[in-house]
Amino acid sequence: MIRWSRSLRQVSGATLAGGLALAALPVSASDLLTIDVVVPGGPDTAPGTFSDAETLIDSLNENGYESINPAYSDSAPATANVNYRGVDIVVRYPDGGETVIFEIPSTGFSETFDDFEDRSANEDALVDFLESNQDGVFTQVLQEAVANTPSDPVAGTPSSLMSKMVEADFTMGTTIGPEPNQVASANEGYNRTRSSFGLNARFGSFTADDTEINVVDLPLNWSRPLDDPRYAVILDLPLTYVETEGTDSFSGSMGLGLRLPLYDNWTLTPAIRGGVVGSLDLGAAAALGGVSLVSNYRFSYEQFDFGIGNSVAYLQTFPLDIDGVEFDYDLQNVVLRNGISVSGPLGFKIFGQNATWEGSVVNTLFFGDELYAENVTDIAFSLGTVQSLNGFTWDSFRIGVTYTFSADSDYEGFRLNFGYRF
Secondary structure (H helix, E strand, O other): OOOOOOHHHHOOOOHHHHHHHHHHOOOOOOOOEEEEEEOOOOOOOOOEEOOOHHHHHHHOOHHHHHHHOOOOOOOOOEEEEEEEOOEEEEEEEOOOOOOEEEEEOOOOEEEEEOOOOOHHHHHHHHHHHHHOOHHHHHHHHHHHHHHHOOOOOOOOOOOOHHHHHHHHHHHHHOOOOOOOOOOOOHHHOOOOOOOEEEEEEEEEEEEEOOEEEEEEEEEEEEEEEOOOOOOEEEEEEEEEEEEEOOEEEEEEEEEEEEEEEEEOOEEEEEEEEEEEEEEOOOOEEEEEEEEEEEEEEEEEEOOEEEEEEEEEEEEEEEOEEEOOEEEOOOOEEEEEEEEEEEEEEEEEEEOOEEEEEEEEEEEEEEEEOOOOOOEEEEEEEEEEEOOOEOOEOOOEEEEEEEEEEEOOOOOEEEEEEEEEEO
16 A cells, blocks of 8 residues: 555645545546646646546645646745546645645535644644544545545445445345346255356446446355255355556455245345455555345246346445545445346257346435435346256356446446356
């Protein structure tokens, strides 16, 4: 991880705005992460643009300011306006003296540091203030980023860990979607069946707010049926890599569920899940935990098979302290995910198994703390082998495509899905 405790104290107070941006989010685009140095009476200059927050930090000092605006002087009034993907952070020097003013305009937060007789000492006081998250100032910036930017790795969009955790629980507990799942019915027998493993891969490309987001998911799944195969213990481990404008972030979660039959064609799956997300390059990190309850109802009509899936989940973030900096998003959200699928035969076999098609529509609604995309819909279509053989899926696979869009934001894109269970 980047060592902030010492390095931040060696740069100017305006650097703290960059440090705050660094911790807030691990991705940025050149037109979304900028510094505009304003000097009263000085010339108008173009803002400095940066490919990542670490480069921004290196430029948030006297040399960096002068490279953006040659009229800057550390003994004169100035303002450093940091635009971090829609979150404005301002460090002001109202005169040529020691006073440093830190502001978050969107929240109305303002704090003045003038207890010391020189500017650098007050900048150190600002460092301590931010690192310890006093008055929840750091949390305010994190929450503003989640609500107003499409690239936060913790929450806010389908690319974030919070959404990935909800999706993983839904997939674990239903037969809806382009990846093989396991089902069992009483009329298929109660013989004890061996464990099955699922290996899946998803490759997605999305856009939001003129930002391109590429996502690679590698969900891993293990299922152990009980003596009555309608019951099963399920362990789930999805891993995610997100590339946004050349910057990387990584996340993963682990879920444990227990499939319980209400009827032969209706199951409930309660689950618990924990996850982490981080970027070593940019120093962003968060932990999430959640619980969910997923319902899966199946029925057939003529040659078509239908599935109805419903889930309710509660997720929250937990604070992490990394190298003296507290990351606390303080988010709590209730999530409803509901979908329907229909599948039918294709009339031929693949590797000796009957081939089928499937279409599905799944909607996800977030309630609680404000997020960038709170109403998201997935429309998927897939082809593959049948999902059930003697009560479970053995050596089955599916390949398909999913179109994702948000009804309350500009987030949208496509994803290629591949799943194999053996």
